[in-house]
Amino acid sequence: MKRILTFLLTIITLQASAAGAPPDPYGELSHPVSILLISIAAGLLIAICVLGHTVIGAVDIFRDRMKKLPLILVLLAVGQGAFAQEAAEEVVKTVAGPMVSGLSDTTLYMLLTVIGLEILVLLFLLQALRILTGIQGMKKAAKAKAKAVKEAKPGKPRVTWMERLNDTRSLDAASEEEVDLGHDYDGIRELNNPTPPWWRWAFYLSIVFGIIYVWRFHIxxxxxxxxxxxxIAEAQAAAQKAEYLKNAANNIDENTVKLLTEADDIASGKKVFATNCAACHGPEGQGLVGPNLTDNFWVHGGKVGEIFSTIKYGVPEKGMKSWKEDFSPKQIAQLCAYIHSIKGTNPANPKAPEGTEVKE
Known part of the structure; x- marks a missing residue:
């Protein structure tokens, strides 16, 4: 242990000289960081002393190995000192001032190097103690013993994962006698071949499932x-279809509109016509200010899409307003259906034909 303590003091001196330490760094030892690092170094040193004493007491051979330890650690210290000096120079180049305020980089590197070397010594001592106490030897002996026991046992057939899954095994002439049930049919013997475990568990689970099913659905x-x-699914589908048709009815325009033929649609279109269109086109579509809607002559086209466009956008130059803000697309389509239904009705006092004749 005297050699270790002497060596650590030598390392501190080497590190101080390698890093260019000032002659009197003890004024910085009162710094909180210095106190913390010195405490850590002292704790590691105590651990080294205790562990070193244990290792030395474990076996006398360890003393011969420890003779080589100072030389190895001196080489490590020299390398650590050079590395610390290079790191210090690099920090000086890149950073203005010390890394820790109130503590020189030299003192900081010296303390950190001592702590690092103490950790290396601890690791070395732990490995030596592990070897000397026979941990590795015991493991090797246990492995060798297990291998010898395994080789001494008679050979058994290798069990595959499929055999484990099905709870089966490969049989030879001797082992067949153990599972022979004594039933012989024309030279064919019946062996005990139980149902695989997975099959049995699946059967048990199906029984449990059946009980739960009957209780839940029938009891x-x-x-x-x-x-x-x-x-329930059909009712939901019908509701979804009705909602879709309701929304789709308002997605039509003059390019996609189709002539509605349902009586409800025509009746709805008649109500809209009587309320909003009869003042200009007459109550029966015979024409007043606006043109006659019951003949085959059309000013702006007589097809369903053209009638839809005329109602939707209006004809401002002729005094007809745009109805797209008043009627929904569905209502305009119903209005087109009613206008189409009154063609050829020949009401009383019709207005003279206007526009171009359109024959269906």
Whole structure:
């Protein structure tokens, strides 16, 4: 242990000289960082002393190995000192001032190097103690013993993962006698070949599932049966379809509109016409200020899309307003259906034909 303590003091001196330490660095030892690092170094030194004493007491051979330790650590110290000096010069080049305020970089590097070397010594002592106490030897002996026992046992057939899964094993002439059930049919013997475990567990689970199913669907009736699920799904589909048609009806325009033929649509279009269009086109579409809608003559086109466009955008130069802000696309389509239904009705006092004749 005297050699180790002497060596550590030598390392401190070497590190101080290698890093260019000032002659009197003890004024900085009162710095909090210095106190912390010195405390760590002291704790590691105590651990080294205790562990070194244990290792030395473990076996006398360790003393011969420790004779080579100072030389190895001196070489490490020289390398660490050179590295610390280079690191210090690099820091001086890149950083103005010390790394820790109130503590010179030389003192900081010296303390850190001592701590690092103490950690290396601890690791070395732990490895030496591990070897000397026979940990590795015991493991090797245990492995060798297990290998010898395994080789001494008679050979057994290798069990594959499929055999483990099915709880089966490869049989020879001797082992067949153990599982022979004594049933012989024309020279064919029956062996004990139980059902695989996975099959049995699947069967047990199916029984549990069946009990839960019967209770849930037929006794407590907390879940719908298949026909009930079908009825619920059809009702949901009908509601979704109605909602879709409701939204789709307002997505039509003059390019996608189609002639509606349902009586409800025509009746709805008639109500809209009587309320908003009869003042200009007459209550029966015979024409007043606006043109006659019951003949085959059209000023702006008589097709469904053209009628839809005329109602939607209006004809401002002729005094007809745009109705797209008043009617929904569905209502305009219903209005087109009603206008188409009154063609050829020949009401009383019709207005003279205007525009171009359109024959269907």
């Amino acid at each position: 407590s009736e907390t879940a719908p049966l298949q026909l009930q699920e079908l009825a």
